[in-house]
Amino acid sequence: MIDWNLAVKIFSFGLGAVFSSLAILIAAIYAFGKIVKVTEKRAD
Amino acid sequence: MLDMVMTTGVVHLTIGNLIMWLIAFLFIYLAITKNYEPLLLVPIGFGILVVNLPLTFLMHEGEGLLWKFYHYGLEWEVIPPLIFLGLGALTDFGPMIANPKTLILGAGAQFGVYVAFFGALLLGFKIPEACSIGIIGGADGPTTIYTTVHLAPHLLGATAVAAYSYMSLVPIIQPPIMRLLTTEKERKIRMRQLRPVSKKEKILFPLVTVLVICLIVPASAPLMAMFMLGNLFKECGVVKRLSDTAANELMNIVTILLGISVGATMSAEAFLKPQVIFVFIMGLIAFAFSTAAGILLAKFMNLFFKEKINPLIGSAGVSAVPMAARVSQIMGAKYDPKNFLLMHAMGPNVAGVIGTVVAAGVFLALGG
Numbered sequence: 109m110i111d112w113n114l115a116v117k118i119f120s121f122g123l124g125a126v127f128s129s130l131a132i133l134i135a136a137i138y139a140f141g142k143i144v145k146v147t148e149k150r151a152d
Numbered sequence: 153m154l155d156m157v158m159t160t161g162v163v164h165l166t167i168g169n170l171i172m173w174l175i176a177f178l179f180i181y182l183a184i185t186k187n188y189e190p191l192l193l194v195p196i197g198f199g200i201l202v203v204n205l206p207l208t209f210l211m212h213e214g215e216g217l218l219w220k221f222y223h224y225g226l227e228w229e230v231i232p233p234l235i236f237l238g239l240g241a242l243t244d245f246g247p248m249i250a251n252p253k254t255l256i257l258g259a260g261a262q263f264g265v266y267v268a269f270f271g272a273l274l275l276g277f278k279i280p281e282a283c284s285i286g287i288i289g290g291a292d293g294p295t296t297i298y299t300t301v302h303l304a305p306h307l308l309g310a311t312a313v314a315a316y317s318y319m320s321l322v323p324i325i326q327p328p329i330m331r332l333l334t335t336e337k338e339r340k341i342r343m344r345q346l347r348p349v350s351k352k353e354k355i356l357f358p359l360v361t362v363l364v365i366c367l368i369v370p371a372s373a374p375l376m377a378m379f380m381l382g383n384l385f386k387e388c389g390v391v392k393r394l395s396d397t398a399a400n401e402l403m404n405i406v407t408i409l410l411g412i413s414v415g416a417t418m419s420a421e422a423f424l425k426p427q428v429i430f431v432f433i434m435g436l437i438a439f440a441f442s443t444a445a446g447i448l449l450a451k452f453m454n455l456f457f458k459e460k461i462n463p464l465i466g467s468a469g470v471s472a473v474p475m476a477a478r479v480s481q482i483m484g485a486k487y488d489p490k491n492f493l494l495m496h497a498m499g500p501n502v503a504g505v506i507g508t509v510v511a512a513g514v515f516l517a518l519g520g
Contacts, residue, residue, distance in 0.1 A: 110273050114518065118283070119266050122514035126507050129368045130259040133506075134252040136360045137353075141249070144352045 164206035168420025175423075176200035176415075179313075188320040192293065192411050196313065199415020211416050218416035221409050227305075231410045232298035233378040238403030239294075239505070240382020241395045243473070245357050248499040250346035253453065254465065258503025260449030261469025262511050264289035264442030268434045275430050280304050283519035285431055288315045289438025290508030291322070292471040297414065298375060299512045303519055309418035310428040314435035319472045325436070326443050326467050326479050333447045334463050339487040341462040343496045354387040365510060372513025379509070442470045446500065461496075468497040471504040 157163060179197030183190035203210055203218060210218040225231040248254055269286030277285060280303035287299045288311055296315040300308045318325065330339075358380035366373045385395035450466030464484050468476040477497035484493040 111279065112273075114279060115270065115273055115282075118279070118514065118518045119269065121518065122511050123262070123266060125369050125514050126259045126262050126510045127256075129365050129510050130255045130503065130507060132364050132368070133361060134255050136364060137249055137252040137255075137357070140356045140360060141353055144350055144356070148350070148352075 159207070161206040161208065166206075166420060168424050169204040169206065171424060172200055172204040172418065172420045175418075176204070189316050191407055192316050192414075193320075195408055195411025196316075196415040196418075199412040200418045201415075203416045203419050211419065218412060222413040222416055225406075225409045225413050226297065226301045226308075229298070229301075229374055231406050231413070232294040232301075233374045234402060234406045235294040235410065236375045236379040237382040237398045238400075238406070239473075240358070240379040240384075241386045241399035242403075243379075243383055243386075243502055243505075244498070245383065245502055246349040246354060247346055247495045248502050249349045249353050249357055251496065251499050253457070253461070254496070254499030255503040255506075256453065257446050257450055257461075257466045257469040257500035258505075258507045259469075260466065261442045261446035261500065261504050262290060262507045263445035264438040264440065264470075265508070265511050267441040268438030271434050271437055272430070275434070277427070277430070278304075280519050281307060283515035284311050285434045286438060287311075287508065287512050287515060288318065288431075288435035289442045290471055290504070290511060291315065291319050291439060291442065291476070292505060292508040293319065294410070295375060295471075295505075295508050295512045297410070299515055302516055305417075306422065307427075307431060309414060309423050310431040311435070312414040313418070314432050317432075318435055318439045319475065322470075322472050322475045323479050323482075325439055326470075326476065327483060329440060329443045330447060330464055330467050330479075330483055333444060334451075336487060338451070338463050339484060340491065341460050342488070342491050343462055343465075343493070344459060346495055351387070351389070355384070358383040358387065361506070365506065365513075369510050369513035369517065371517040372509045375509045375512070376506070379505070439470065443467045446470065446504075462491070462493055465493055465497040465500055469500040469504045469507070471501070471508050473501050473505060474498065476504075477501040 176197045179193045182188040183193035210216040265286045272282035272285040284300040284304040293315045300311045362380040365376045446466035446469035447463045450461045450463040464480045468480045480497035481494040484491045
């Protein structure tokens with residue numbers, strides 16, 4: 109007997125985790141890109 | 153005399169053994185003559201051949217040589233993370249850092265994983281088995297193996313071979329789907345040249361990624377941590393010896409052990425079952441849906457972004473690095489020979505590896 113509740117939970121949490129973690133990574137990349145740019149400018 | 157004959161393997165051969173020999177010879181033939189994933193298919197094929205020799209007891213629990221490789225290498229979670237260490241040392245995240253939007257394509261291409269997951273459930277597989285089958289859609293061999301060893305070790309041979317077979321068949325599977333879902337105008341979209349990425353950004357990336365991903369999905373830590381450590385070795389520039397070892401010698405050693413261990417799980421009794429055919433069918437469906445989802449997501453993103461994305465790079469969101477990115481490049485160049493999509497496609501390609509590891513982490517956390 110398949111536990112469909114668990115299957116739906118795996119699907120929704122899985123896809124949610126994939127998109128949210130990669131979205132946070134995108135934000136982080138933009139953020140540290142800006143920080144690096146600023147620090148490099150200051151060093152110049 | 154009869155006793156002596158009975159100690160030979162010849163009289164114990166079964167039809168199943170002979171069928172598995174044919175499969176082994178086919179793998180070795182495809183690897184040598186067609187160059188299909190030869191680094192994996194040669195040891196896998198050889199593993200299949202020797203494990204189907206009667207009375208050799210190579211997979212005998214506690215004693216067999218190949219059982220020891222399998223047990224200490226795969227069941228103890230050693231080999232797949234070491235492969236990821238090497239992959240990290242070989243991966244350039246520069247194109248992805250230069251255009252972070254492409255990370256979304258890597259996420260979208262995981263859609264096929266869940267299509268296959270539900271498809272497998274409908275075919276009667278249990279949840280842990282369905283997780284192992286679904287992850288084939290991520291087109292990432294070590295992640296598939298890692299997930300299957302944890303959740304459905306009896307399917308290891310089938311899922312691993314399906315994953316590597318479809319990865320090597322990317323140039324055949326993807327182009328028809330790419331043509332079907334894109335217009336000629338879309339295939340000719342030229343993307344702006346990527347900005348140069350500084351060394352500091354490349355060093356920060358693995359550190360930030362390991363923090364973000366492992367905090368959200370802790371179960372993905374063994375693979376993600378090693379992947380990012382390998383990349384840090386590569387980018388920091390002060391441990392060239394470690395980086396070279398991870399990317400070459402160590403990678404080669406663990407590839408041999410991985411291949412022969414996977415092949416060794418494919419005894420006739422374990423492999424010649426109807427459910428193996430279903431695994432291959434669902435794996436193909438997963439792969440096709442992942443490809444389609446990446447392309448469709450790129451088209452969807454084009455509705456909102458001023459700078460258009462060539463949807464052909466969406467298909468590279470399935471991990472298969474760098475084959476899927478090369479397919480995007482070849483396809484794009486076919487319609488516009490001066491369109492260079494390779495570096496743009498590398499973004500979703502490496503993002504797909506991260507996305508697959510996250511999906512696998514959730515399977516391991518909830519599907520076990």
